[in-house]
Every structure is written in structure tokens, then in C-alpha cells.
Amino acid sequence: MRFPLEDELRSERFRLLETLEGLSDDAFDSGPTLCSEWAPRDVLGHLIGIDYLTGSYLPYALRMHDANRAQAERVRAMPRGRLMEWARHWAANPSLTSRAMAFLTLSDLAVHHQDVLRGLGLTREIPDVVANAILREGVQLSLLLNRRVLAHRLVPTDGGRPLGRGVEVSGTREALGLWLAGRDAVTDELEFVR
Incomplete structure (x- = not known):
């Protein structure tokens, strides 16, 4: 199966x-x-x-x-x-x-x-299904860890629909997901609109 x-x-x-x-x-x-x-x-x-x-x-x-x-x-x-x-x-x-x-x-x-x-300072091409998964994990972890997802409107710049409400934050699905999951090293890749 x-x-x-x-x-x-x-x-x-x-x-x-x-x-x-x-x-x-x-x-x-x-x-x-x-x-x-x-x-x-x-x-x-x-x-x-x-x-x-x-x-x-x-x-x-x-x-x-x-x-x-x-x-x-x-x-x-x-x-x-x-x-x-x-x-x-x-x-x-x-x-x-x-x-x-x-x-x-x-x-x-x-x-x-x-x-x-x-x-390690490396990059890769991220398949769409994986980019979606990273964003999904970020949303789930944010609900448990930092509640960022509850205070922001997430706007993926590489596909997908906006999610949530509050301060608008835009970036790739990968960067948004990592940030929501508490990886603050990606914050510079995001744009916050008040």
C-alpha cells in the first residue's frame, strides 16, 4: 500500500x-x-x-x-x-x-x-513539494514554539497562497518555514511590512 x-x-x-x-x-x-x-x-x-x-x-x-x-x-x-x-x-x-x-x-x-x-553555507534547488513541506513544518512548529504564525500574514514569493493575518512577512516558502520554525538566521531574507 x-x-x-x-x-x-x-x-x-x-x-x-x-x-x-x-x-x-x-x-x-x-x-x-x-x-x-x-x-x-x-x-x-x-x-x-x-x-x-x-x-x-x-x-x-x-x-x-x-x-x-x-x-x-x-x-x-x-x-x-x-x-x-x-x-x-x-x-x-x-x-x-x-x-x-x-x-x-x-x-x-x-x-x-x-x-x-x-x-555549512551550502545551497540546493528545492523541489516544490519540499518547499511546501518546509513551510508546513514551520507553521506547525510555530504553533508549538513561538506563535509567530498567529501574529503574521505569510506571503510566499515563490508560490502558494498567503496565510494568516497581522504583520505581513514575505519570502520564499523555505525562508518563511525556517523562520517560523525558529531558525532566525534566515530573518534577513524576509521582508516585513507594517
Whole structure:
């Protein structure tokens, strides 16, 4: 059975692996990302953990940051070759839960891929479905974290409909989504109209 966005989820996972495979060992192990405490390998550990380490969430109840940190720490000492081998299996074989919830898991994956790229000063061409996913994740996270989405009218300059009301902020779907998700490094890419 195929779920909506399942193929896009796999494709974005493989695009992330392509990014990671192109990094030096130093950049992979300790390079900066927009997730301030995490290197690219930690981001990958978190993303893999969503599929394979879901039991690690249970002891943390609603403390998601602690659970995410624990997932990243579990793979920190793993040799890069072994971690990337596991990642290739993860990319090709998403868990049933991740496939069924691809609407959400693609969004989280897409934001974290940008966290790695932007942290290292890299760019890529972002497919439309991924740009939409980044914006969607930003809206969802903003409702939980900073409420920016409730005080702003979001105007995507690269497609999509405006959303919300309040102070108008315009930019690409990627920049809007990252900003809503708390990645303030993209603020200069946005235009605020009062």
C-alpha cells in the first residue's frame, strides 16, 4: 500500500544522503547546522531515530528535545561508514509509521536537510513539494514554539497562497518555514511590512 507523499519522503531522504556523502569527515562530525547543538551526523541520528528508535521517546514523555538529544547521542560514537550504511537502509525503507505519516515526516526531514545545508553555507534547488513541506513544518512548529504564525500574514514569493493575518512577512516558502520554525538566521531574507 502506498501512502500520500511516501515517494517524496524517500526522494528527500536520498537527497539528504547525497548532501551528507559530499561532506568531509570534519564537516560531517562537527560542522555547524542551524540546530545549534548538533553537527550533521547528529541531525542524521535524530532523523533515523524517528523510524528506528521510537521507543526512546517513551521515557521522555512530552520532553521532545530531551528525546531528540538522546537519539542523536546514540549514534554519535558510531563510525561514519556504519552510520551511512544504516542511513541508506533508512532512506530506502521508511518505517510503516513514517510512511503513513509522510505528511509530517517529510516536513521534519526537509527542515533538517536545510539546517545542514545552511549551517555549512551550502545551497540546493528545492523541489516544490519540499518547499511546501518546509513551510508546513514551520507553521506547525510555530504553533508549538513561538506563535509567530498567529501574529503574521505569510506571503510566499515563490508560490502558494498567503496565510494568516497581522504583520505581513514575505519570502520564499523555505525562508518563511525556517523562520517560523525558529531558525532566525534566515530573518534577513524576509521582508516585513507594517
